Amino acid sequence: xxxxxxxxxxxxxxxxxxxxxxxxxxxxxxxxxxxxxxxxxxxxxxxxxxxxxxxxxxxxxxxxxxxxxxxxxxxxxxxxxxxxxxxxxxxxxxxxxxxxxxxxxxxxxxxxxxxxxxxxxxxxxxxxxxxxxxxxxxxxxxxxxxxxxxxxxxxxxxxxxxxxxxxxxxxxxxxxxxxxxxxxxxxxxxxxxxxxxxxxxxxxxxxxxxxxxxxxxxxxxxxxxxxxxxxxxxxxxxxxxxxxxxxxxxxxxxxxxxxxxxxxxxxxxxxxxxxxxxxxxxxxxxxxxxxxxxxxxxxxxxxxxxxxxxxxxxxxxxxxxxxxxxxxxxxxxxxxxxxxxxxxxxxxxxxxxxxxxxxxxxxxxxxxxxxxxxxxxxxxxxxxxxxxxxxxxxxxxxxxxxxxxxxxxxxxxxxxxxxxxxxxxxxxxxxxxxxxxxxxxxxxxxxxxxxxxxxxxxx
Amino acid sequence: xxxxxxxxxxxxxxxxxxxxxxxxxxxxxxxxxxxxxxxxxxxxxxxxxxxxxxxxxxxxxxxxxxxxxxxxxxxxxxxxxxxxxxxxxxxxxxxxxxxxxxxxxxxxxxxxxxxxxxxxxxxxxxxxxxxxxxxxxxxxxxxxxxxxxxxxxxxxxxxxxxxxxxxxxxxxxxxxxxxxxxxxxxxxxxxxxxxxxxxxxxxxxxxxxxxxxxxxxxxxxxxxxxxxxxxxxxxxxxxxxxxxxxxxxxxxxxxxxxxxxxxxxxxxxxxxxxxxxxxxxxxxxxxxxxxxxxxxxxxxxxxxxxxxxxxxxxxxxxxxxxxxxxxxxxxxxxxxxxxxxxxxxxxxxxxxxxxxxxxxxxxxxxxxxxxxxxxxxxxxxxxxxxxxxxxxxxxxxxxxxxxxxxxxxxxxxxxxxxxxxxxxxxxxxxxxxxxxxxxxxxxxxxxxxxxxxxxxxxx
Ligand SMILES: Cc1cc2nc3c(=O)[nH]c(=O)nc-3n(C[C@H](O)[C@H](O)[C@H](O)COP(=O)(O)OP(=O)(O)OC[C@H]3O[C@@H](n4cnc5c(N)ncnc54)[C@H](O)[C@@H]3O)c2cc1C
Ligand SMILES: Cc1cc2nc3c(=O)[nH]c(=O)nc-3n(C[C@H](O)[C@H](O)[C@H](O)COP(=O)(O)OP(=O)(O)OC[C@H]3O[C@@H](n4cnc5c(N)ncnc54)[C@H](O)[C@@H]3O)c2cc1C
Numbered sequence: 031x032x033x034x035x036x037x038x039x040x041x042x043x044x045x046x047x048x049x050x051x052x053x054x055x056x057x058x059x060x061x062x063x064x065x066x067x068x069x070x071x072x073x074x075x076x077x078x079x080x081x082x083x084x085x086x087x088x089x090x091x092x093x094x095x096x097x098x099x100x101x102x103x104x105x106x107x108x109x110x111x112x113x114x115x116x117x118x119x120x121x122x123x124x125x126x127x128x129x130x131x132x133x134x135x136x137x138x139x140x141x142x143x144x145x146x147x148x149x150x151x152x153x154x155x156x157x158x159x160x161x162x163x164x165x166x167x168x169x170x171x172x173x174x175x176x177x178x179x180x181x182x183x184x185x186x187x188x189x190x191x192x193x194x195x196x197x198x199x200x201x202x203x204x205x206x207x208x209x210x211x212x213x214x215x216x217x218x219x220x221x222x223x224x225x226x227x228x229x230x231x232x233x234x235x236x237x238x239x240x241x242x243x244x245x246x247x248x249x250x251x252x253x254x255x256x257x258x259x260x261x262x263x264x265x266x267x268x269x270x271x272x273x274x275x276x277x278x279x280x281x282x283x284x285x286x287x288x289x290x291x292x293x294x295x296x297x298x299x300x301x302x303x304x305x306x307x308x309x310x311x312x313x314x315x316x317x318x319x320x321x322x323x324x325x326x327x328x329x330x331x332x333x334x335x336x337x338x339x340x341x342x343x344x345x346x347x348x349x350x351x352x353x354x355x356x357x358x359x360x361x362x363x364x365x366x367x368x369x370x371x372x373x374x375x376x377x378x379x380x381x382x383x384x385x386x387x388x389x390x391x392x393x394x395x396x397x398x399x400x401x402x403x404x405x406x407x408x409x410x411x412x413x414x415x416x417x418x419x420x421x422x423x424x425x426x427x428x429x430x431x432x433x434x435x436x437x438x439x440x441x442x443x444x445x446x447x448x449x450x451x452x453x454x455x456x457x458x459x460x461x462x463x464x465x466x467x468x469x470x471x472x473x474x475x476x477x478x479x480x481x482x483x484x485x486x487x488x489x
Numbered sequence: 490x491x492x493x494x495x496x497x498x499x500x501x502x503x504x505x506x507x508x509x510x511x512x513x514x515x516x517x518x519x520x521x522x523x524x525x526x527x528x529x530x531x532x533x534x535x536x537x538x539x540x541x542x543x544x545x546x547x548x549x550x551x552x553x554x555x556x557x558x559x560x561x562x563x564x565x566x567x568x569x570x571x572x573x574x575x576x577x578x579x580x581x582x583x584x585x586x587x588x589x590x591x592x593x594x595x596x597x598x599x600x601x602x603x604x605x606x607x608x609x610x611x612x613x614x615x616x617x618x619x620x621x622x623x624x625x626x627x628x629x630x631x632x633x634x635x636x637x638x639x640x641x642x643x644x645x646x647x648x649x650x651x652x653x654x655x656x657x658x659x660x661x662x663x664x665x666x667x668x669x670x671x672x673x674x675x676x677x678x679x680x681x682x683x684x685x686x687x688x689x690x691x692x693x694x695x696x697x698x699x700x701x702x703x704x705x706x707x708x709x710x711x712x713x714x715x716x717x718x719x720x721x722x723x724x725x726x727x728x729x730x731x732x733x734x735x736x737x738x739x740x741x742x743x744x745x746x747x748x749x750x751x752x753x754x755x756x757x758x759x760x761x762x763x764x765x766x767x768x769x770x771x772x773x774x775x776x777x778x779x780x781x782x783x784x785x786x787x788x789x790x791x792x793x794x795x796x797x798x799x800x801x802x803x804x805x806x807x808x809x810x811x812x813x814x815x816x817x818x819x820x821x822x823x824x825x826x827x828x829x830x831x832x833x834x835x836x837x838x839x840x841x842x843x844x845x846x847x848x849x850x851x852x853x854x855x856x857x858x859x860x861x862x863x864x865x866x867x868x869x870x871x872x873x874x875x876x877x878x879x880x881x882x883x884x885x886x887x888x889x890x891x892x893x894x895x896x897x898x899x900x901x902x903x904x905x906x907x908x909x910x911x912x913x914x915x916x917x918x919x920x921x922x923x924x925x926x927x928x929x930x931x932x933x934x935x936x937x938x939x940x941x942x943x944x945x946x947x948x
Binding site for chain 2: 131132133134135136175176177178182187189190199203204205206207209210211212213214215216217218219220222223225226227231242243245266269270271272311313314317370372373374375376404405406435436439440441442443444445446447448452455456459460461462463464465466467469470471472473474485486
């Protein structure tokens, strides 16, 4: 488009080699981990400073050229696909940890820093950043998707862990939302508005995030059950009794089979499992473990294995983190239709049971895993992308599960976000509130240049 | 104004006796607890249902008549003063606890329910609602001001404790924000946008809030120090070492004098104190107490008193909750110039020291109290409202403290909100972000009828 090529000519003057129109780079930025149809951006920019992001946005605004911010492209609903073309803004060169304030338990980082890079930088401080999606995502991408992880049941999601942001808005203005104070009543909560906005309201150029002290003791275990319902009921009781679990993850027998095959020297019985972690003082952890053991025993637990040696601990959680790839490897050539419902904890058991029943009925393979302490779980239905029948059956299951979650006062997406994949559910989930979201989008991005076509349908 | 009287005539048809234009009722609704100049509303409405609120808003919208939502009017910055006249919407008749979901640890309430009414309704459930501002405020008012309390250091403020809302927007549309799921990535976070919006973006007609299990053991204590800095340093070290304090409140020697005078059989040494509470299992609490005692001993604690009998426990916290009135009673006829800064915990000591020095310099009386675990503390400078000199001196102190908080990356209001009193600081605190807030206000309330003149200056 003419408008875009004018923008790109101006951007080239600004960025030189840090603007790429090469085919392979554009292809890399044409998709994320979802099976959404790829679309190539006209160009990819690699800004290095907030000021530069602001200038880029001003040029794009002048020409009405779309801008899609990009972290590392691990999102799962087509979030980063530039469906209207234009510019992809790859944030990887803004990857410095700017400040660590150990006394205030916070850190200031650029958006291209990944969660492991931040934790690496924290190594000698005794502090940790806790949000850990399976992928080694960027802080900007995680904030933009309101991501969560295995620790969120205890330490919160990005919603609770972002204190303040620096953002470039649709006209290139640089703003700061929030302060380093732990709470504030000073006006509208812009921080939470940008968290989860998937690049549609502004470009995040800096984040102030919460840190936690590393617990004195961490104890991890795996727990096997014959029946998945027993595993789920154990989770429900643990949460309802206020046990401060640091991690409580469900891995069903299908996913266990996948993990055993994918990870070297991994050999758990092919049964539904919970992967657990307890944080606290030595006595505190011992007390939690006893309480949880009682709960699990009440629910016919078969096997309790500790993974407390650093090696075993690492192996366990790295297996959990690569569950997605382990699942995909279970059926070669297959793609995964991924669901992400999150429901009130009391609705967890019926929703999981219904999902398992439908998968069986359809004769498909799908692991069930999830951050079940939050009421959140995923199917990853493995389908042959060339089989329209399988694809239809999988989407059918996903669809009925999403509807079930809404019926139980839950959400269709607990952590992955809307992108384009979940757009069709927004009306059912939000009703008239969707009109308010659209009004906000129009007010903050009147030209609709920031990741257009995502999150909120505009008409 | 003609517009308003037409609106009021139509409202009378709708509400009958539940619309009042009587002088004394209008006077009651002309002010809150701040020393802002009172303004009478043209009428006060007492709606009973969401549907009715929606119809009221539609009538007001048609005539461009301002609407000021009203809980119990305990806010401290002129929030509820109807500075442009119009209708005050008193929510007291919408005061039912609609649903308690013990299994999901949440409750659904109408906005006129007060925090003690909710806890009364929870009495037999083993659950508690934790946000406890000094006043027995309404849930709607607390959400609208993003209130916090003595427990927020452990259980969060209204920001963390509101899961979902029902809201009537400026054109009378009824929307729901959020679900009962614990987390979600489904679009813009409208819940957090309405929390803290002080009635300027919509009328809250229903809230879904988090509950917590009552801890097995609660242990409360008072701790006296010779030097206020030792008290503050103890707080800082406790927070930095991750001690999960349930409550940690600073009460300086001036406020102690006030409490001793105001509360029957209250007789603490006139020194800076910390009021503390520990929650957990019996062993867990014992461990926390030992750790805190070590910290306090390192900081020259003089006296450690337990208040574990139910009576003593109640007396302690009710004294803390009425600190505001106890302070006012210290100087008859005086009004309080109240500050509400909140800073990163490392900046707490210098800010408190500076505040105390300036009070002494000015020769004024002002207690210092606060939810110091959050980095939040208040002055309540007692001035003769007729002395322009004293008033100027007090505002001067407040002003320099606000500026100091901003310099330390803090906020001018940790919990009270903006109202009209803190409006002058919004530009300094938010800079260009204030433009985004104004754009949101304009988009969501294009006629500027919802609590006009508060939170965001519109030009
Ligand atoms: C194996 C695997 C496991 C996963 N596990 C989890 C999990 O446990 N929990 C979870 O929540 N998610 C999970 N995900 C999804 C994904 O990792 C998260 O959504 C993650 O937050 C995306 O980060 P990213 O850096 O890859 O962002 P991208 O995919 O590059 O971008 C995601 C969205 O954020 C926007 N964005 C990126 N950077 C910025 C910025 N600086 N400013 C504004 N907008 C920006 C993009 O425009 C896009 O809309 C998983 C994905 C995979 C592949
Ligand atoms: C003695 C004393 C102690 C206090 N201690 C604390 C404290 O510890 N922590 C703290 O945070 N605050 C404290 N405050 C301030 C005050 O109690 C809080 O701000 C409280 O949240 C106000 O609630 P309310 O019901 O009185 O609301 P109101 O004062 O009636 O209204 C407050 C604001 O909310 C809006 N509002 C009210 N209801 C609704 C609704 N349903 N929908 C939309 N908007 C609405 C109003 O328009 C107004 O802008 C204290 C005040 C006093 C007098």
